[in-house]
Amino acid sequence: MTGRRTDIGGVTVPVDHLIGGEWVGSPDTFETRSPLDWDAGPLAHVARGDADTARAAVAAATEGFAVWGSWGVSQRAEVMHRLADLIDANAEEIALAETLDMAFLQESMRLRLVGRGALNFRTYADLIVAHEEREWDAKNLHNWVQRMPAGPAVVITPWNAPFMLSTWKLAPALAAGNSVIHKPAEWSPLSAALLAELTLDAGFPPGAYNLVQGIGEEVGAALVADPGVRRITFTGSPGTARHIGHAAAENIVPFTAELGGKGPLIVFADSDLDAAAHRAAWQFDDSGQVCLAGTRLLVDASIRDEFMKKFDEHADALVLGDSRDPATQIAPMVHPDHRDAVHGFVERARANGDTILRGGQPRADSLHYEPTLIEPTSNDSEVVQQEIFGPVLTLQTFDDESDAIRLANSTAYGLSAIVFTGSRERAERVGRALRAGLVWVNTFLVRDLTAPFGGCGISGIGREGGDHALEFHSDLKTLMILDDSCH
Structure with a gap:
């Protein structure tokens, strides 16, 4: 069954659900548009799942789990490596589809993020094969701790960097032996459909990977409430996570959530100021639609004053343009509603008496928002305390190290932090004091995929990355045999 397909800039993309290895439509559809040319009309009309779709997907995943979960780790790893190879072979098509669908820079997608998606599958395929079960003798017993696949997992992914973030969450679930139901964000659904198609080519058994398209409040809510689901992992807003958490609690289902951030970027006087200012200006990357960004x-x-001079030089050099143009550095925002929400933060800051140091306006002829820097009147200002998720930074000064730490830890978020200093002692001292799941010193977005990933406070629950993700997607069993009782 081939399902409906749509041509997107020369790339043919499925626009139905993938359930039990078959493309399945819905009576209704929703439209997705390109931020690069919003007024040109829909890119595609995508199947709009409902409660019936959710039930069918969970049933297919339950059947798929019986097969995929029974495979040995080497057999699963082989298929995952095959999928990674197919991702690399189709990098151009994936990059173009995602660029048209959510405006991510095409050059960055092609050279960096699609490859990272393939690496996610290779990393977890290798981790699951390399895992050694813990064995030890105690109390006249020989003990084994074994990982058992947990069952069908619902994987809900965000609209920003959707392909890479989907692979990041899907790879450990599949490596652990779980079947998955993948619900991508409705603002950027198309690259997930290409990934779904590649899972068929890679040889995943029917129902091991299922794709359900649609609106979160409709099909997503039905998926997380289904009692047949045994794991839920979500990236998005704290508000949505609260609803998912209630549903998970009803069925006693383990749940992880990565919920955004309001990261500080701290610049000490002993820093390489040009490097710090350059990195600060690049927090406008992807129009600020990056949860890990150091926005404060x-x-x-x-x-x-010296820092601001260098920051302005770097920010002035940023190029806003079409995401398909390699010269473009700042892409349009994903959706008019999101651009308007970002502008609302800036307008309220202006009315509150905060100082707009640069930017502060949407572009009239595109979905770009000017890279904006605000100096707030107070640390309690909304633009300091709330995640804006756009190209809006705030500037505050501190008097000493303890003051910097106080300001850095003063929001409800705690996903990431960036520190610039020339002192190793200060780097370790401040790094330990910051309440954040990840802290970078004199760099940004460089990370070992086996390290834990997640946030503190309202930035999330649980940890992804390496064995941490594999443990979440597994049920652990201790097998104990009385010594000398078996021959």
Whole structure:
């Protein structure tokens, strides 16, 4: 069954659900448009799943789990490596589809993020094969701790960097032996459909990977409430996570959530100021639609003017344009509603008396929003305390190290932090004091995929990455045999 397909800039993309290895339509559809040319009309009309779709997907995943979960780890790893190879072979098509669908920079997608998606599958395929069960003798017993696949997992992924973030969440679930029902965001559903098609080519058994398209409040809510689901993993907003958490609690289902951030970027006077200013200006990357971004610039008061001079030079050089143009550095925002929400933050800051140091307006002829820097009147200002998820940074100064730490830890979020300093002792001291799941010193977005990933506070629950993700997607069993009782 081939299902409906749509041509997207020369790339043919499925627009139905993939359930039990078959393309399945829905009576209704929703439209997706390109942020690069919003007024041109829909890119595609995508199947709009409902409660019946959710039930069918969970049933298919339950059947698929009986097969996929019974495979040995080497057999699963072989198929995952095959999928990674197919991702690499189709990088151009995936990059173009995602660029048209959500405006991610095509060059960055092609050279970096699609390859990272393939690496996610290779990493977890290798981790699951390399895993050694713990064995030990105690109390006259020989003990084994074994991982058992947990069952069908619902994987809900966000609209920003959708292909890479989908692979990041899907790979450990599949490596652990779980079947998955993948629900991508309705603002950027198309690259997930290409991934679904590649799982068929890679040889995943029917029902091991299922794709359900649609609106979160409709099909997503039905998926997380289904008692046949045994794991839920979500990336998105704290508000949505609260609803999912209630559903997970009803069925006693383990749940992880990565819920965004409001990261500080701290610049000490002993820093390489040009490197710090350059990195600060690049927090506007992807129009600020990055959960890990250091959106609160905290700068030693003694170097404020020098830092700002360098920051302005780097920010002035940023190029806003079409995401398909390799010269473009700042892409349009994903959706007019999101651009308007970002502008609402800026307008309220302006009305509150906060100082707009640069930017502060949407572009009239595109979905771009000007890279914006705001100096707030207070640390309690909304633009300091709330995630904006757009190209809007704040600037605050601090007097000493303890003041910097106080400001850095003063929001309800705790996903990431960035520190610039020339002192190894300060790097370790401040790094330990920050309440964040990830802290970078003198760099950003460089990470070992086996390290834990997740946030503190309202930035999330649980950890992904390496064995941490595999443990979440598994049920652990201790097998104990009385010594000398078996021959």
